[in-house]
Amino acid sequence: MSLARAESRRLIKRRFTKVLLIGLLLVLAAVFAGSWFTSEKVGPSQIAAAKAEADGYYQEALRTAATDKQQCLAAAGTPQAANWPANCDELYTPTREDYDYRWYMPATFDLREDFRNMISVFAVVLAAVAFLIGASFVGAEWNSGGMMNLLLWRPQRTRVLGTKLIVFLSWLVGVSVLLGAVWAGLFRVLAEARGTTDKMTSGVWQSFGLMGLRGLGLIVAAGALGFALASLGRHTGMALGALVALGAVQIGVYVMAGLAGFKYPDLLFTPFWIFAVLYKEWVATDYTSCDYSSVAGCRPDTFTMTWQAGSIGVAAVAVLVVAAALWTMRKRDIT
Incomplete structure (x- = not known):
């Protein structure tokens, strides 16, 4: 049996993977049900x-x-x-x-205006699940000693870890695309039954598709980060601990930067990068600087982070962490 096929079977048959997928489906179902029952057809x-x-x-x-x-x-x-x-x-x-x-007017689901938020919810939820599955997939192998046994069968360290990562990301892309298509179809039905599809054009659908692709990139990056961090620490808890530590550090840096008078502290906070990737831009505002105008009044300075800049930042972090995981796989003692 090929290494890729063996890793694919191992990933799919893991209990933790199944539990997380069931939880994912329940969360998405709850979001859709909430949208369905809070929307009303307007006549x-x-x-x-x-x-x-x-x-x-x-x-x-x-x-x-x-x-x-x-x-x-x-x-x-x-x-x-x-x-x-x-x-x-x-x-x-x-x-x-x-x-x-x-x-x-009663709440109604406007497909043109509201579906962007549903794409964002979908991407964020799947990114969280991808991080956890990626971390547990390789972390459990290290913790149980399965990685050492596998390397006795296939002694090529980088190839083994790289194959695991490729199999996981390929599986992740397939599941995300499939669920994304179902997600779009469900909300189209919702708009037809309890909302409106007015002003929907091919350009709007194209915009939704591009936003979905950016969301897919975030999902893949999150899965790769979870996988790589768990491999670096040789334990699933390493990825979770790194995530918690990153959140705590970023909150502290964000607060301190604001107190120190940093012009745009938003740029130091990862959620704003994610927002920029999904919604094409994030406008950071410096409320401490006001350019008064007799015509327009107060105009604070702003800085626009584009989705290109946010994507490059997220991709750079993911690539660096994955590269570090592959490098340590070659250099560190396995025992």
Whole structure:
């Protein structure tokens, strides 16, 4: 039996892999169910009800404004006049535009506007699962002594570890693409049944596809990082510990950078990199610097992190950690 086939069977038959996949499906099912039951198809009756509700609030606001104006006029020349403006006509008068009926519409799933967030949820959840499966796949081999036994059969260290990684990432891509297609199909059904598919064009679908590809890149990078970190520490706990330590360090660095006056502390926090990759950009804002303008008011400085920069950063970290794992595989004692 080939090494790749043996590793594929080992990955698929692992109990931890099956448990995580079942958990993944349950989480995704819960997200979809929540979207389904909180969405409602909008028709003429819902629009009429929303307009009636908006008009009711508008009329109530008009009555309140009229009462306030009467009290303001009545207070003239009395001690209570200090509680009102000198000119009662300056009091706020509600307008119809302040009560747009669309704000009172029931929640409905707009495929064009809302599916991007569902792609993001899908990518983040799968990335977390990929990290855990990758870490446990190789970590368990080291912890149980299976790696040493395997190297007696196949003494090529780099080839063994590299084959494990390739098999895992290939399996990960296949599962992600399959689940991604099902995910898109489910939300298309949701939009048709309890939402809207208005303004959907080929360009919008292309944008969804490109976002899905960027999400797939994050999933693969997360799986590779989990695998490599567990291989470096020769234990699944090494990957989990490194993840916790990274989170703690980044939070500390983020806070200290903000206190030290660093212009854009957001750039030091990994979640913002992930956001930039998924949503094409992240705009970091320096609220301590304000360029006042008589026309536009306060304009703080900003820096836009593009998805290209975020992708390069994530890929660079993944490649460096994987390279370190392969290098230590060759140099360290296996026993």
